[in-house]
Amino acid sequence: MGLKLFIKEHIAFVIFEVIVVLFIMSLYWLDGFRNINTAIYTMIISLILIVSFLGFRYIRRQSYLKKITQLPNTMEDALQKNAKSSEHIQTESYFHELYRVYQHEVQVLYASQNRQEKFLNQWIHQMKTPVSVLELLLQEEAPLDKKSVQEEVDRIKRGLDMVLMNARLEKFEDDMQIEQVYLKQIVNATINENKRLFITNRVFPEMHIDEDLVVASDSKWLTFILGQFITNAVKYTFEQNKRIFVTATKIDSEVKLTIRDEGIGIPKSDLTRVTKAFFTGENGRKTGESTGMGLYLASEICEKLGHKFEIESEVGLGTTIILTFH
Incomplete structure (x- = not known):
């Protein structure tokens, strides 16, 4: 898989090098140079140099190619440093920084969700008290104590206001x-x-x-x-x-x-x-x-x-x- 990716990446480079050699040989041919053996020798030497260069380049990048062609099982696998060239070292640094930013955003989101969940649970627990008091007041045979009812309603309203403001705080700038x-x-x-x-x-x-x-x-x-x-x-x-x-x-x-x-x-x-x-x-x-x-x-x-x-x-x-x- 890594070799196939390497070939796909460098096929344009090989074609370009072949075109350059053919162009140079054409110039010599138009200038009157007609030695076929020298032309063949030049082509072979050029091909050997190109293959040697690409072979050396492939060996240096083999671990990096293996890394990017296999899906990682853990985040540590993805963050391993295997690059050799300056370009790929910079690419790895970019992805490591991207991962750091991602982790920070995830932690902020998790903290926000955890805070919201914990607050909601506490708020629900707090609201049980005024609801229970209202139920007791309604069960009494005596005339309804409107003052006590109003006090409990006010407690619920203050609690609702706090929940609403807590929810809006996440999008404070828009509000x-x-x-x-x-x-x-x-x-x-x-x-x-x-x-x-x-x-x-x-x-x-x-x-x-x-x-x-x-x-x-x-x-x-x-x-x-x-x-x-x-x-x-x-x-x-x-x-x-x-x-x-x-x-x-x-x-x-x-x-x-x-x-x-x-x-x-x-x-x-x-x-x-x-x-x-x-x-x-x-x-x-x-x-x-x-x-x-x-x-x-x-x-x-x-x-x-x-x-x-x-x-x-x-x-x-x-x-x-x-x-x-x-």
Whole structure:
């Protein structure tokens, strides 16, 4: 198989060499040279030189030809280095680099699928709780407690929003639309969306943002990440009548949005890991509701939008999230 491939590759070269020799002999013939024996000798010598050259070339490339004419059983077989010529050494290097790129893309895809599957499994497990509560409420003979039903529906809605945003994150660039948005309007809308959560936990928002303060961002994604920050601030404020302070300041070309709560705070051992996927930490185990994806998604979105995201916290005193817009 390798020999046949070698012949096919060099048949044009052999024909070309024969044509060159015949052309030279024709020139000699037209110039008056008529010695047939010399012509035959020249043809034989040329043929021997061509065959010797091709034979030597075939011997050097035999291992390479054998490699490319046999289908590999493993990837290691395909990545063996058998080339001798500069051209084929470069070809092997090209395919090795192509394989490295392919492996990287496969690993990224596998990691993404694994993350999606793990998140979906955790989310389904989390959604069993509000569904079970709703079933219990419907089974009670007493009048339906609409407030309790609404709380569970809100939990399901927040969970659905997170799943939807997690799915859209894979095609973030296609879904992103940067524009000038009024920061106070976005924050106010986010607080209003979660007003029942504030009322249920008896935590009160306090906002200090100028009406005319404008930042460059995507309003939909910004609303989502602010929702994560605010709901976390409320959920981890266990004492009643506490406050969540939302303030914004502009320094030169930067706008800093600060969300500070008076909750339980984050342990130092968890602080550097709270933005990792599926990391629930000590606080997540206390509530039993955390999927470990909220701050991870928020961090990923902030990076894609070009917003700087910082977390400061002290156990027992609360947590401060600083979002910087450039």
